[in-house]
Amino acid sequence: xxxxxxxxxxxxxxxxxxxxxxxxxxxxxxxxxxxxxxxxxxxxxxxxxxxxxxxxxxxxxxxxxxxxxxxxxxxxxxxxxxxxxxxxxxxxxxxxxxxxxxxxxxxxxxxxxxxxxxxxxxxxxxxxxxxxxxxxxxxxxxxxxxxxxxxxxxxxxxxxxxxxxxxxxxxxxxxxxxxxxxxxxxxxxxxxxxxxxxxxxxxxxxxxxxxxxxxxxxxxxxxxxxxxxxxxxxxxxxxxxxxxxxxxxxxxxxxxxxxxxxxxxxxxxxxxxxxxxxxxxxxxxxxxxxxxxxxxxxxxxx
Ligand code: NAP
Numbered sequence: 001x002x003x004x005x006x007x008x009x010x011x012x013x014x015x016x017x018x019x020x021x022x023x024x025x026x027x028x029x030x031x032x033x034x035x036x037x038x039x040x041x042x043x044x045x046x047x048x049x050x051x052x053x054x055x056x057x058x059x060x061x062x063x064x065x066x067x068x069x070x071x072x073x074x075x076x077x078x079x080x081x082x083x084x085x086x087x088x089x090x091x092x093x094x095x096x097x098x099x100x101x102x103x104x105x106x107x108x109x110x111x112x113x114x115x116x117x118x119x120x121x122x123x124x125x126x127x128x129x130x131x132x133x134x135x136x137x138x139x140x141x142x143x144x145x146x147x148x149x150x151x152x153x154x155x156x157x158x159x160x161x162x163x164x165x166x167x168x169x170x171x172x173x174x175x176x177x178x179x180x181x182x183x184x185x186x187x188x189x190x191x192x193x194x195x196x197x198x199x200x201x202x203x204x205x206x207x208x209x210x211x212x213x214x215x216x217x218x219x220x221x222x223x224x225x226x227x228x229x230x231x232x233x234x235x236x237x238x239x240x241x242x243x244x245x246x247x248x249x250x251x252x253x254x255x256x257x258x259x260x261x262x263x264x265x266x267x268x269x270x271x272x273x274x275x276x277x278x279x280x281x282x283x284x285x286x287x288x289x290x291x292x293x294x295x296x297x298x299x300x301x302x
Contacts, residue, residue, distance in 0.1 A: 002027050003162035004093075008065035010058055010080055012036040012045045014125065014230075015097045016071030017134030020050040022167040025136040035061035036131075037072075037080075044131045059087035067163065070096035070108075075236035078107030085112055093156050095120050099183065099233070100241040101147040101176035109149075118160040119147045121179065122169060123187070127228040140168035141289055147176040184244035189252060191234055192245070194226035222297075 007023055009016045012034050023030050034051035035058050036042050042054050055061035062068050062084045072080045077098055088094070093116045098104040105119045124142035126133065144164040148157045161171045174182075201212050201220060212220065238245055262270040285291050292298040 002030060003159040003166070004030065004067040006031045006033070006065050006067070008033045008035070008061045008068045009051065010035050010061060010068065010070050010084070011072035011076075012041050012050060012054075012131045013071065014129050014133045015122070015138075016069075017045065017048070017050055017131040018136065018138040019069060019071060019097070019134075019167070020045075021134055021136035022139060024050075026166050026168070033061050033065065037076075041131055048131060050131065050134075058083035062092065063087050063089070065089065065092050067160075068092055068094045070094070070098070073232050073236045074098045074100055074104055074240045075232075077104045078111050081108050081111035088112065088115060090114075092116070093118060093159060095160050097122055098240075099187065099237045101145075101179045103240040105147065105149060105176050116153055116156045117148075118152060118156050119176065120160060120164065121145045121147070121183070122164065123183075124169075127225050127230075129230040129233070137168070139164065142169055144169040144171050145179055146171060146173045147179050148173065149176070180241050180244045181247075184241060184248040188237060188241055188245050189248045191226055191229060192238070192249065193252075194223040195234075197223045198227035 007030050009020050009032065012020065013036075016034070016036070020032055020034060023032055032051040033053045033055055034042075034045055035055045036045065042056070045051060045054050053061075058080060066089070068084065068088065070077055070080055077096055081094065094108060094112060095118045096104055096108065097120060099121060101119050101121060105117070108115075108117050108119065122139050122142060122144040124138050124144075126138075146157060146160060146164075157173070161173075164171050197220070201207070202209060204212075216224065259271070259274070261267070286293045
C-alpha cells in the first residue's frame, strides 16, 4: 500500500526533479503534479515529462494533493507555502527537503497554521542545480532526516517515512535543533571551508590563476566540487542556520590555531596523531556505504 496517491512537488530543481523522477520509478501509480516559480523551469519540466501535470500556480498544484513537498531554497519556504495556503486540502500532509530545519519548520508553521507538517531533509545532493541535473537514484542508500515537532500526528510521520523509504532512502528522526547542529558540522562547515579555500586561492596574487587550475590535482580540485554548489541555496542555509554554524566555526578556528601552533613548534606527533584519526573517519564512511570505495573518488587514471 503506497503512503500517498497524489503528490505535489513545489520547486523542480535538482532535488524536486530527482524526487519526481524517483516517484515515477518507485511509485509509478502516484499522480504527480509539479510547480516552479520560474516559467523556464516549468517548460523544461514539461519537456522532460517529469510530472503528470505542471501547474502555473502553486495553488493549482496542490488542490487534490495528499502530499505537498516543498523543494525550494530554504529562504523561500515560507513564501512558497503561503502561495498555496488557501488551496491546501485539509487532510494533506506538507513536507519539505530544506537543508536547515528549525527556521524552515517555523516558517512553514507561520504560513500554514492548521496543516499537518512533517519537515524532512534528504542528505543527498550534488553541486549541480536545475531540473536537468536531477536523477532517480539520488536518494538510494542515503539518509533522510525527519524533524517533526512535538504533537505531530505519528501517522503523518509514518507516511512521510514510508515515502522516503520507497524512494530508497534510510530514515532517521531527530529534533530540528539537533539536525541543525549535526548538519552544521557534516555539511555547512565543510561548504564554508571549501568556499573559503577556493576564494583564497583565486585571490592569491603571487600564484597565477592558471597555476591554481594547472596544479589543482594536488587537492584543490576536490574542494572546488563543493565550492561550485548553488549560491542561492547556500546563502540561504548560512543565514538560516546562523547560530549552529557560528558555534562550529568557533570550534574549527580553535582547532586550526592548535594546528598552526603544532606546525610552528615542529610538533610532528600532534600532526601525525590527528592525520591518523582523520584517515580512520574516511574508512568508516566507506564501510558504511556513504561513499565510493575506489581511491581518488573512483577517478579514472588510465
Ligand atoms: P535548485 O536546483 O536551485 O531548485 C530550486 C527551484 O525552486 C528553482 O527552480 C527555483 O526557481 C524554485 N523556486 C524558488 N522559489 C520558489 C517559489 N517560491 N515557488 C516555487 N518555486 C520556487 O535547488 P535544489 O538544489 O533543488 O535545492 C532545493 C532545496 O533542497 C533547498 O531547500 C536545499 O536546501 C535542499 N537540498 C539541497 C541539496 C543539494 O545538494 N542541492 C541537498 C539536500 C537538500 P528560481 O531558480 O527561479 O529561483
